Amino acid sequence: MTGKKRIIVMNYFLKRVNKFQEKIREKELDFSIIFNSRHIYYFTGTSQNSILLIPKEDSPTLFVRRDFVRAKKESQIKDLVNIHSTSEVLKSIDGFKENEYNIGIENNFLRVGLFLYLKKYLPTSNFYDVSSIIREMRMIKDDLELEYVRKSAKVNEEVQTVSREYLKEGITELDLAGEIQKVLTENGSTFSYFDGYWGRTPFIIASGENLWARSDFPPVLSGVGSSPAVPHGPSDREIKKDDIVVVDVASVINGYNSDHSRTYYVGKPSDKFKKIYDILLNARNDGIKNMRAGFKIGDFCQKIIHSIPKEYHDYIQGYHQFREGFGHGIGLCLDELPMLVKNNNRRFKENMLIAFEPKIIIPGWGAVNFEDDFIIKKNGPPEQITNSPI
Known part of the structure; x- marks a missing residue:
């Protein structure tokens, strides 16, 4: 320097x-x-x-x-x-x-x-x-922090690129995790990240029945893990034809996290998958329009719920009592202020860094999840810094 x-x-x-x-x-x-x-x-x-x-x-x-x-x-x-x-x-x-x-x-x-x-x-x-x-x-990032998270986001885009290329029938969740680990390491990202619960945790890969499996980890879509010692993250489950697979990864550059997920289908997507995928994608896109300085976070969450057909309301952000918010702030820890929950009266502010992660989880069927990172701007729409294809 x-x-x-x-x-x-x-x-x-x-x-x-x-x-x-x-x-x-x-x-x-x-x-x-x-x-x-x-x-x-x-x-x-x-x-x-x-x-x-x-x-x-x-x-x-x-x-x-x-x-x-x-x-x-x-x-x-x-x-x-x-x-x-x-x-x-x-x-x-x-x-x-x-x-x-x-x-x-x-x-x-x-x-x-x-x-x-x-x-x-x-x-x-x-x-x-x-x-x-x-x-x-x-919660409010300065220019140096934003420089770091933009670099972290680029690494996370590479993770999703490799996931799309490597994902196929017959590999295990852990096989895919190994390829992702290689990408992170080659790009200077540490494998583990800090949060307020475990301290350091693995990224999430979940397929098939693991998409709705319950665990101790706060996110409701967490995978089942490789052992009872760490009961979330990738497992030795073999990925099959017609599986839905969610890849949710935190990359870390200079201590700063990006948080990025995509949902994949192994084989030709079913009509039901395409329908739910499009419903959630449209709700996501509508939500981004309200992600601007001065907009109340609770209202932001409520509008997303109202943009999804009522038949899926029982499965938004989880099911039964197992639910989570629509996202969170990120930075030196993976989960920071603000929390995107419907009872939050806080308003979006300039230079908040937001991980927005709408999801639908249906037990016995599967899940769809998108997660992208956004910088709230003083005026106008947010800056999306994770831009993998959807």
């Missing part, structure tokens, strides 16, 4: 830190202690094993356990300290045992043991959750 490019990149990280400091000053917090690796990467540009201390004023400090040399090279903030234990971070705080500080922490990430440790070392301080502040910030 050239000196000029590094300065440009550094400015993005400094702007994020400055914005966060504004937010914690509004909450009358003295500082925040950040442990989550995705949050640390978001503010610093490195995800080495470290703890980030962000005061309400002045510069943040990154306390690095390992590897300090790599963190020094990667970090976009200047103040780094090499440490061996968390206590060194706390001891760096003036009067850490006597003063009453208001401290921001990540409630949705911190383990109980670590929280009790903080309470022990900072007995007179008060703790407040800043997870929602960071999640809200990450």
Whole structure:
């Protein structure tokens, strides 16, 4: 990276830190202690094993356990300290045992043991959750983040190209997964991605009866997995003639996800498949027209439902009590704000990055699913960044 490019990149990280400091000053917090690796990467540009201390004023400090040399090279903030234990971070705080500080922490990430440790070392301080502040910030992408997700989207298009070429009768879901893994690796994408549940999970390939199989994984169309240890994703099921196959993959470039799926038919598509496919495709296309800044997300979801014939309403986004929303934000994690659910009063905003995934799942028959990623624009229609043929 050239000196000029590094300065440009550094400015993005400094702007994020400055914005966060504004937010914690509004909450009358003295500082925040950040442990989550995705949050640390978001503010610093490195995800080495470290703890980030962000005061309400002045510069943040990154306390690095390992590897300090790599963190020094990667970090976009200047103040780094090499440490061996968390206590060194706390001891760096003036009067850490006597003063009453208001401290921001990540409630949705911190383990109980670590929280009790903080309470022990900072007995007179008060703790407040800043997870929602960071999640809200990450919901709106800056230009650097959008550069990364566009690159990730191109890799995901290549995944679908290879899936169309390789998919045939007689291979297993795992065979196809192997070809996809090769594409991801050759294009610089990590195989696993971060989310809020498993931490890192495989992509989804589901065929035949696996399309409506239930599992623990939040998405209702998740496949059954290769073993009870990870009960979702591709399995050893052999793909047969007249199977419906869904390929749903997250590619990750520079830590940023794209999320892209297509539905395939092995052989000549049946009339029923073509009918349901076209119904969902039309609903998808109608939905995209409403994906614009200022439009309420709950209304967006309701309009999609109303655009699908009533005979299929019991199968939109799942069936019975097993259902999910129409999509989600994406970024450093696969599932971020906003959630595309019908009771969401939030409105689309410029530079939200949205994975839109309408689906129809009919037990005993199969499923159809499309997923594409969109950048919400200030005016007009969104920018679609995954563009595999439908």
